[in-house]
Amino acid sequence: MSRHDLTRHAAVRQQQRCIPPLVVDWLLxxxxxxxxxxxxxxxxxxxxxxxxxxxxxxxxxxxxxxxLNAALVVDRDTDRVITVEWLH
Structure with a gap:
């Protein structure tokens, strides 16, 4: 699992979209x-x-x-990952 703080929604989306925790770490x-x-x-x-x-x-x-076409939406103030997505 990622060492970064993910919302429950982000964790679910990460799993649904099959984006490895390592990629979340790399993005951040x-x-x-x-x-x-x-x-x-x-x-x-x-x-x-x-x-x-x-x-x-x-x-x-x-x-x-x-x-490498994955992306994150991160809370500007807390740096918490709100969602994990694919770029189109």
Whole structure:
């Protein structure tokens, strides 16, 4: 399980959408944060992917590449994950 604070809703959505806890950790550490209606949307951009690859290795990123279109919605004040989603 992720070491980060997820709401019950986020935990359910993470499981339903088959997004591994490791990806949530990566998003929170390397994702780009964009304001989104009272919250913050966190997603991977090119810079974040490069930083992630430098940290964990190209091979690991390549093996997990199908999960790099995942995103989080995070409470702006508490940094608690509100939901986990796929970007379309």
């Amino acid at each position: 550490s390397y994702g780009r944060r964009d304001p989104s209606s009272g919250a913050v949307k966190v997603r991977f951009d090119r810079r974040g992917r490069r930083e992630l690859a430098r940290e964990v290795g190209e091979r690991a990123v390549s093996l997990m590449s199908k999960y």
